Amino acid sequence: MTDGKAKSTPLLDIRNLRIEATVYPPGEAPKTITLVHDVSLTLEKGKVLGLIGESGAGKSTIGLSSMGYGRGGVRITGGEVILNGRDILKGGKEGFRKLRGREVCYVAQSAAAAFNPAHRLMDQVVEATLLHGTATRAEAEKRAVALFKKLSLPNPETIGERFPHQVSGGQLQRVMTAMALCSEPDLIVFDEPTTALDVTTQIDVLSAIKDAIRDTHVAALYITHDLAVVAQVSDEIMVLRHGRLVEWGGTRQIIKEPRQEYTNALVSVHEIEHAEQNPGATPFLSVKNVTAAYGGGHVKVLKNVSVDIYPGQTLAVVGESGSGKSTLARAITGLLPPEQGTVTFDGRPLANRLADRPKEDLRQLQMIYQMADVAMNPRQTVGTIIGRPLEFYFGIRGRERDRRVAELLDEIEMGKGFVDRYPAELSGGQKQRVCIARSLAAKPKLIICDEVTSALDPLVANGILKLLLNLQQHEKVAYLFITHDLATVKSIADSIAVMYRGEVVRYGSKSKVLTPPFDAYTDLLLSSVPEMEIGWLEKAIKGRRMASAGN
Amino acid sequence: MSSPILKLIAQRIALGILLLLAISVLIFAGTQILPGDVAQAILGQSATPESLANLREQLGLNDPAYIRYFHWLGGVLTGDLGTAMSSGQDIATSIKSRLWNTLFLAFWAAIVAIPLAITLGLIAVRYRNGWVDKLISGLALASTSFPEFFIGYVLVYFFAVKWQIFPGISTVYEGMPFGERMQAIALPATALTLVVLAHMMRMTRAAILNVMQSAYVETAELKGLSAFNVIRKHAFPNAIAPIINVVMLNLAYLIVGVVVVEVIFVYPGMGQYLVDHVTKRDVPVVQAVGLIFAAVYISLNIIADIAAIVANPRLRHPK
Numbered sequence: 021m022t023d024g025k026a027k028s029t030p031l032l033d034i035r036n037l038r039i040e041a042t043v044y045p046p047g048e049a050p051k052t053i054t055l056v057h058d059v060s061l062t063l064e065k066g067k068v069l070g071l072i073g074e075s076g077a078g079k080s081t082i083g084l085s086s087m088g089y090g091r092g093g094v095r096i097t098g099g100e101v102i103l104n105g106r107d108i109l110k111g112g113k114e115g116f117r118k119l120r121g122r123e124v125c126y127v128a129q130s131a132a133a134a135f136n137p138a139h140r141l142m143d144q145v146v147e148a149t150l151l152h153g154t155a156t157r158a159e160a161e162k163r164a165v166a167l168f169k170k171l172s173l174p175n176p177e178t179i180g181e182r183f184p185h186q187v188s189g190g191q192l193q194r195v196m197t198a199m200a201l202c203s204e205p206d207l208i209v210f211d212e213p214t215t216a217l218d219v220t221t222q223i224d225v226l227s228a229i230k231d232a233i234r235d236t237h238v239a240a241l242y243i244t245h246d247l248a249v250v251a252q253v254s255d256e257i258m259v260l261r262h263g264r265l266v267e268w269g270g271t272r273q274i275i276k277e278p279r280q281e282y283t284n285a286l287v288s289v290h291e292i293e294h295a296e297q298n299p300g301a302t303p304f305l306s307v308k309n310v311t312a313a314y315g316g317g318h319v320k321v322l323k324n325v326s327v328d329i330y331p332g333q334t335l336a337v338v339g340e341s342g343s344g345k346s347t348l349a350r351a352i353t354g355l356l357p358p359e360q361g362t363v364t365f366d367g368r369p370l371a372n373r374l375a376d377r378p379k380e381d382l383r384q385l386q387m388i389y390q391m392a393d394v395a396m397n398p399r400q401t402v403g404t405i406i407g408r409p410l411e412f413y414f415g416i417r418g419r420e421r422d423r424r425v426a427e428l429l430d431e432i433e434m435g436k437g438f439v440d441r442y443p444a445e446l447s448g449g450q451k452q453r454v455c456i457a458r459s460l461a462a463k464p465k466l467i468i469c470d471e472v473t474s475a476l477d478p479l480v481a482n483g484i485l486k487l488l489l490n491l492q493q494h495e496k497v498a499y500l501f502i503t504h505d506l507a508t509v510k511s512i513a514d515s516i517a518v519m520y521r522g523e524v525v526r527y528g529s530k531s532k533v534l535t536p537p538f539d540a541y542t543d544l545l546l547s548s549v550p551e552m553e554i555g556w557l558e559k560a561i562k563g564r565r566m567a568s569a570g571n
Numbered sequence: 572m573s574s575p576i577l578k579l580i581a582q583r584i585a586l587g588i589l590l591l592l593a594i595s596v597l598i599f600a601g602t603q604i605l606p607g608d609v610a611q612a613i614l615g616q617s618a619t620p621e622s623l624a625n626l627r628e629q630l631g632l633n634d635p636a637y638i639r640y641f642h643w644l645g646g647v648l649t650g651d652l653g654t655a656m657s658s659g660q661d662i663a664t665s666i667k668s669r670l671w672n673t674l675f676l677a678f679w680a681a682i683v684a685i686p687l688a689i690t691l692g693l694i695a696v697r698y699r700n701g702w703v704d705k706l707i708s709g710l711a712l713a714s715t716s717f718p719e720f721f722i723g724y725v726l727v728y729f730f731a732v733k734w735q736i737f738p739g740i741s742t743v744y745e746g747m748p749f750g751e752r753m754q755a756i757a758l759p760a761t762a763l764t765l766v767v768l769a770h771m772m773r774m775t776r777a778a779i780l781n782v783m784q785s786a787y788v789e790t791a792e793l794k795g796l797s798a799f800n801v802i803r804k805h806a807f808p809n810a811i812a813p814i815i816n817v818v819m820l821n822l823a824y825l826i827v828g829v830v831v832v833e834v835i836f837v838y839p840g841m842g843q844y845l846v847d848h849v850t851k852r853d854v855p856v857v858q859a860v861g862l863i864f865a866a867v868y869i870s871l872n873i874i875a876d877i878a879a880i881v882a883n884p885r886l887r888h889p890k
Contacts, residue, residue, distance in 0.1 A: 087793055121794035133786035138808035138884055148794040183884045 029105055030062040031206055031239050032086055038098030039081050039090070039263075055081050055094065056263040065206065066237040070254035070271070072247055072286070074477035075448070078263035079243045083209040086241065087124045088116035104206065121148030125200035129212040131192035135184035141195055142180025149203040160202060167198035170235065171228040190221035194228050201236055208233075210242045214249060218340035219504060220548045226252060227561050245477055247286050248550035251275050252557040259283050275552050285479060287552060292485055292511035296530045299515065303328035304498070305352070305466055310361035312351045317359060321347045323522045324361070329466060332496040336509040336530075338545065339519035345502045348519070349468045352500070353385055383413045386459035390471035392451035396443045402429075402454050403439035409461040428457040431494070432487060449480035453487065460495060468500045473508060485511055506549045510534070518542050576886050580877050587873040594865045595647070599640050602854045612852065613656055643858070652859040657851040662859050666844070670863065672743060673833075673840035676756050677825035680763035684825075685818055688768050692775025692814075693807065697799050699780065708776070711769035723762045723835040730758055741836040759836040763829060767821040774817040778810035785809070812879035819875035827864045 039056035056078040063069050071079040085096055088108050100107045108119060125148065128134035135144060146160035155163065161180070168176035171194040184192060193213055200208045213229065214222040230253050233240055244250050250257060250271075257274040259266040259282065267280045278284045305328070312322040321344045329335050337345045350356040352363055354374035363370045365384065371377045386409075389395040396405055406425045410416040416424060426436050432453040443451055452472060459467050469488070473481035489512060491497065501512055509516060509530075516533040518526040520541045526533055538546065547560050610626040611618065627633055631642060646653060652662035691711065695704045714722070731739030737757045747755075782788065783806055791805040792798075830842035837843075841860060848856040880886055 084793075089793060091789070117795045117797065119795070120792070121796075126790070126793040128786055128790060130786060134790045136787040136791070136805050136809070138805075144790075147791075147796075151795060183888050185885050186888060186890050 031065045031104065032061075032063040032241075033102040034059065034061045034082070034085070034099065035102070036060055036099035037082065037085055037096065037101065039078070039085060039094060040097045041090075041092065041094045054263065056085075058099065059260070059263070059265050060099075061258060061268070063207070063239050063241065066239055067256070068233060068240045068242055068254045070242045070244065070250035070257040071260060072244060072250050072257060073260035073266075074245055074479060076262065077260040079245075079260055080211050081263075082260070083211055083241045083243045084126070086207060086209060087120050087126065089120070118152070121205075122152040122154065122203055123205055124207045124209065125203060125205040127193075127196050127200050127208060127210045127213045130216045131196040131213075132184065132189050132216075134196060135192060137184055139183075140180065141182055141184065141187065145180060145195065145199040145202050148199070152203060154203055163204075164198060164202050167201050167232070168195070170232055171195075171198055172224075173198075188221075190217050190225055193217060193225045197225075197229055197232060201232060201238065204236070205238060207239045207241070210240055212244050213242075215244065215246070219506070219550075220340055220544055222249070222550075223548045223557070223560060226550075227557055229253065230557065246550065247275065248552045248556075251552055251554060252550065259286065272554060275554070292482065292489070294489060294511055294513075297330075297333050297514045299328070299333065299529065300330045303330050304366055305329040306364045307348070307352060308362050308364065310348075310351050310358045310363065312347055312356050312358045314356070321522050322351060322358070325351075325519075325522075325524050326361075327517050327524065327527060329498050329500060330514070331465065332492060332498055333514040334492065334499040334501050334512055336501045336503060336513035336516045337519060338503060338506060338509055338516065340504060340545075342521075343519040344522040345504075345519055346470055347522075349387070349470055349500065349502060353387065353468065379413065383409075383462045384465045385468065386462050386464040386466070387468045387470065388452070388455045388459050388472050390474050392448065392455045392472075392475075393443060395455055396451065396458075398443050400442075401439065402441050402443070402446075405443075405454060406457045406461055409458060413462050424461070428461055431460065431491065432457045447480075448476050449483060452476065452484055456484075456487065456491070460491065460497070463495075464497060466498045466500060468502070470502045471504070472501075474503070474505065481508075488512065506546060518545065575889060576880060579880050579886065583873050583876045583880075587869045591866055591869050594869075595644060595862055596640065598858055598861045598865070599643060600636075602858050603636060605852075605854065647859075647862065653855040655848070655853055655856050657848065657853045657856075662856055666841070666859065666863070668745065669839060669841050669844045672838065673826055673829065673842070675743075675752075676759055676763070676829065676833075676838065676840060677822070679753070679756060680760040680767070680825050681822055683760065684764040684767050684821070685771065687764070688771035688818075689775050689814065691768075691772045692779065693799070693802055695772070695776045696779045696783065696802050696806070699776075704776075708773065711772045714765040715767075715769035717765075719762060719766050719831045720835055722765050723759070723832055726758045726762055727835070739836070741838040743839060756838070759829075759832050759838055762832050762835075763825055766832075767824060771814070771817050771821055775810070775814050778813040779806045782806045782809045808882075811882045815878045815882070816875045819871045819878075823868045823871045826867050 036058045037056055037060065038054065038058055040052050040054050042050050042052050044050045059078070059082060061069065061082075071083060073079050081090070081094060084091065085101055086103065088096070088101070088111070090096060096109060101109050103119065103123060108115060111119070135141065142161060142164060145164045146157065149155050149160040149163070150157060164180060165176050168179055173179050173191055173194055179187065179191075179195070187195065197213070210229065214225050217225060226249065233253070240253075242250055242253055247257075254271050256269065257271050258268040259274065259280070261282055267274065267278065267283045269279075274283060275287055278287055307325060307327045310322055310325045311320065313320045325344070325348060327335060327337075327348075337348060339345050347356060351358045354370070354372060354377055357372040365381065370381060403422070403425050406428050407421050410421050410424050425439060429436060429438055434450060434453055438446070438450070443454070446454065473484050476484065485508065488499065492499065499512070501509070503509060513530045515529050516527070517524050518533065518541065526539055526542045533542070534546070544564060547563060550556065610623050610630060610632060614622060614626060631639060634642075643653070650663055652666065654660065655662050655665065691707050695707045698704050727739045730737045738755055739758070741755045741759050743752055743755050779802060783802075788801060788805055791801045796804070826841070829840060830846055832838070833840045833842040834846060841863070845857065845860045848860070
């Protein structure tokens with residue numbers, strides 16, 4: 021602990037918390053695993069403690085234990101959770117129900133999923149307040165409107181009459197924060213509240229949450245895997261790994277002078293050096309004035325887009341959700357035939373429709389997706405998955421195929437032992453590696469990577485990026501790298517196209533695109549990327565030139 | 572207010588009418604294919620060829636089939652269902668009281684069965700996988716698995732013969748006092764309720780369990796709502812569309828499929844009327860009843876579709 025002053029009774033005092041779950045591995049007897057190993061923490065009134073770690077670290081599990089809640093079959097099997105001076109674990113179901121929504125409230129990662137689609141926002145916002153009888157409906161609604169204002173939601177007087185689907189994701193996240201604050205709790209558990217948002221929207225929501233915490237003097241557990249985000253809102257940070265405490269200290273100490281190696285790895289995770297390559301003489305793939313639309317031409321999602329890709333280089337396409345990044349990939353692969361414009365490959369135009377392209381063209385363009393686990397057949401082994409393109413494109417079978425599969429596994433830094441494994445037996449990072457191997461098996465000239473690291477923990481994502489860069493050097497493959505994460509772009513790109521509402525607003529070599537003067541949107545995008553710097557949020561909000569589209 | 576929703580509803584209704592027309596063609600064609608001659612049937616074996624020809628001319632049986640179809644359809648649309656061959660009575664008049672009896676029975680069976688099935692479904696979800704759930708599911712399944720006539724006779728044996736609480740024969744007549752009428756239908760209504768209960772209850776349970784995994788259910792739990800309120804307020808409204816569908820199917824069954832129960836309790840409803848006239852090969856009556864049953868089925872399904880559209884907030888309140 022950093023401050024040495026004598027402590028009054030803390031608001032929340034978790035002692036030696038142990039949380040277990042029963043898992044049912046396929047083909048084995050059920051077994052009990054421990055998710056959280058004797059973690060202790062204390063939180064003072066009005067303070068914010070950031071819980072950070074990769075997935076499986078037990079952050080959410082610890083956060084929810086302050087409400088006596090276990091997701092799925094998760095059980096709290098040891099320790100004490102002392103809230104406002106009493107051990108809530110002894111209160112039983114009735115006790116939990118009294119404190120949930122009154123003393124402790126919860127803000128979920130995806131507000132879009134956490135709001136009931138069948139009810140108006142206001143009914144949901146005041147529900148807990150009315151349930152616990154802490155205010156009349158009129159008072160609660162007045163409080164809610166005041167909170168909507170504080171969280172700078174548009175039309176605070178009337179937004180409560182809307183249904184969840186009528187409000188954008190960033191706004192919903194703020195309505196959810198208002199919902200948590202409405203019953204005036206002592207503690208709010210924020211569970212990755214900005215992770216699902218675009219970077220430009222995240223900054224607004226983050227700032228709204230921070231102001232609301234400050235003004236209402238509520239204490240908070242802020243759960244995230246993004247250290248730069250948590251550094252903006254927390255007084256203290258606790259680093260967790262595999263359900264164990266790694267390090268706990270003041271925010272400044274954690275990000276500036278981490279004492280543990282793991283924390284240090286988290287702090288320095290984004291730094292990959294990648295020297296920009298100069299574009300060659302001729303691009304092998306050119307997208308010329310492509311316009312594409314959904315719904316029979318009604319919704320234009322790509323407007324007159326032109327980009328070039330050079331052999332063995334990486335073009336990064338950045339932009340927020342709905343900017344047309346993935347649609348560009350769909351247009352290039354022929355999944356969404358463009359209405360106008362052409363895609364040229366090796367000097368000849370590619371057929372617009374996927375069905376009209378010869379096998380050889382299909383082989384040259386491969387894709388890797390964000391969700392590796394749904395991009396693989398769960399009933400096929402790794403060997404079958406990677407071997408399939410070898411059989412399909414080259415007709416390689418039998419021992420020769422097995423040899424190539426082993427080589428590919430070697431290239432993605434996974435051993436031969438994985439050949440007979442099923443996707444469900446792999447970690448997120450390993451699944452993505454298998455997808456990379458599958459695309460490499462076709463020996464393509466271009467791999468389209470659609471948000472391939474977005475679903476991964478930072479350290480794992482980092483490993484994937486390094487692997488992609490290595491493979492590029494060996495195999496001379498080019499990447500079209502679609503992402504919303506600018507740190508990733510800096511690490512991997514040779515040239516960058518910034519997309520906004522279906523148009524390319526800035527395009528050129530990495531150094532050129534990332535050097536001022538910026539256009540308004542690129543400036544917004546760049547300035548919205550959280551930096552591991554205390555006080556960055558306030559500075560960034562002040563320096564903005566345009567509001568984000570998600571608002 | 573919202574034109575997309577009106578458009579969708581109009582589409583469903585138009586489709587329903589089209590379907591009904593198609594079915595009327597099928598029903599008409601089907602009865603034409605059947606062997607036998609209406610004139611012969613009316614006049615009997617002793618008819619002379621001359622009188623047969625005369626009657627054919629009179630009934631329009633010599634016209635081509637499509638003209639007879641439109642003639643029949645025109646009659647149906649103006650409320651003239653034709654004349655029963657066996658009795659010579661106007662079909663529309665005889666059907667009126669029968670249909671009313673059937674709807675009366677179906678209405679009271681539904682009034683009991685639907686809320687009961689949904690409540691049992693909610694309770695089963697609340698105590699899912701526990702003994703309460705298993706008991707509810709088991710009993711409901713058992714009551715559905717027994718054939719209707721078995722349930723009917725068991726009810727008659729206990730309630731009519733042994734304890735003599737309710738009559739074993741459900742005679743109703745015009746001008747019967749409400750109380751007596753209710754007593755008369757008590758047993759057939761109970762039998763019907765038991766038959767349709769399980770289907771609706773199990774669908775309610777499955778539909779709600781499906782949305783219990785949603786994040787908004789967790790949100791509700793974390794607000795401190797009791798388990799039953801979480802199900803009622805947050806899960807049920809989002810599970811309503813599939814439940815309505817099954818409810819409507821069962822409602823249709825209560826009107827269309829009650830033949831066996833009506834026969835057991837000698838209840839003067841549509842089912843009995845249909846069975847009587849099928850045995851007499853009274854084609855006009857079979858056509859009329861078939862068309863009415865089809866209309867009931869289709870309109871209830873239209874209602875289910877419309878209810879599902881209206882229950883969807885995304886359609887009710889577009890962006």
